[in-house]
Amino acid sequence: MRDHATPAHRDILDLAGLKLVPRRYYGRWIAAALILLALGYILRAFAMGQIEWKVVGQFFTAPAILAGLVNTVIMTICAMVLGLTLGVVFAVMVMSPNPVLKVVATFYIWLFRGTPLLLQLLIWFNLALVFPKMGIPGLFEARTVDIMTPLFATMLGLGMNQGAYTAEVVRAGILSVDTGQTEAAKSIGMTRLTTLRRIILPQAMRFIIPPVGNEFISMVKITSVASVIQFSEILRNAQTIYYANARVIELLFVAAGWYLIVVTFLQIGQFFLERHYARGIGPSRPSPANEEGKA
């Protein structure tokens, strides 16, 4: 405005009416441009490359692929449910004052964290070599090969391995809850287990969910390891198809697309879970909802 005001005559604090020029982030613009360039180059390469995109689209919803997807999702859920259950049980056992429980749980964690997952899967699947028959003597008995199907062996293998890791996550979560909470719970007559269930675990969830969400997402992908014991999850089915039609990259892209879709849904779920267990935490967040009756 006052174009010709000479700086020498102006007070440095006389700022009214001056135009504000935001700082320029040249670095960001340059980085964005470079990345777009690279991305465009890669996309072009794939578009022009030896990929039949039509084949990708065609097989995306092929029955064998969808069946594999269902198996992957079901296995992820089963293995995680088993892993979480075992994780909570063994975490509680490790922290128990009962020395027997403590030793058993410590041993479990040591054993299953200490050996490769692939090896554990192979052992479960080949259990029939050690025990041709299994069951409860007198009650029921069956051939081990009939029980240890790829599905069951995979579930046990993934779930029990996950349990060992989750136990440590849960233990850390429990330890992060203030001991004053336990004392207050005791002071209103709660037993150890009630305290854990009603007071400690709900508050430990806040610390448990981010790592467990992370492991849930890992599990979606780790199920593919089970292809070595003939569990027909999505990657194995994709492979079966490309052994026949030689469309290797196309089918791998189909599998990759589905993994990304499943993982995206899980991430959305994790977001809502985290928000739920953050209730009561942090600076004031009014709770308008439950004004009447229900507490």
Place this chain on the structure above:
Amino acid sequence: MNGPVPVSLPSGSEAATPLVRVRQVSKFFGSFRALNDVSIDIPHGRVMCIVGPSGSGKSTLLRCLNQLEKIDAGAIAIDGELLGFRLQGDALHELSDAEIARQRLKTGMVFQRFNLFGHLTAIENIIEGPVTVLKRPKKEAIEEGEALLARVGLASKRNSYPSQLSGGQQQRVAIARALAMKPKLMLFDEPTSALDPELVGEVLAVMRALALSGMTMAVVTHEMGFAREVGNELVFMDHGEIIERGDPRVVLDHPANARARDFVNAVIK
């Protein structure tokens, strides 16, 4: 008395047995003696204030009354029931965790740092014990909980989480939570020490009203005004021992013990 196992402690049972009887109790942490041969009685409806320097064993004494600590020697009976043990024949059998949890129902405890359940609202904090432990119908528990909130002046904070309440408000909810279990004895461990000075009054007012309603109370506090005005007896502790006891006004105005005198002078100044 309706305690399942009446026990006679060394003092013999007079006509009106005190609600709380503590006899020759000692407590060690490793080789450190936190309580040394402590004996006290708290009659029904009385308020006992416990004062003394930091580390003198005041919290430990309260925690023994609530079995948050196990005693190493002596005996405690509350409401005619021996704590932690059952007398069978000539032997004392240690109680199970579930039985100890049941014995704790007779005492309510208020902590220095409130220890409200962080994931529950004020009303949920209050009904948690009645619903989960006492198996009361939720509707009834909520009604009583609301009445308790009103009694501590916080009816409007029903649905607030602890993180949304001031220290004084949290402590009042904590008192309501303890009262919801209908205890016979209330234990207060420095209930106002973690509060900003302007919030101390509101908590003391609730405690004063509670004392007037006839609740038996053991209060560890540095609030000499409260002890003088509300306390029926004052116990002065130092190094795990009771070094002076009596009427609060007398003990505070004319402490006989030199260490007690130094402490009173220091606190009042």
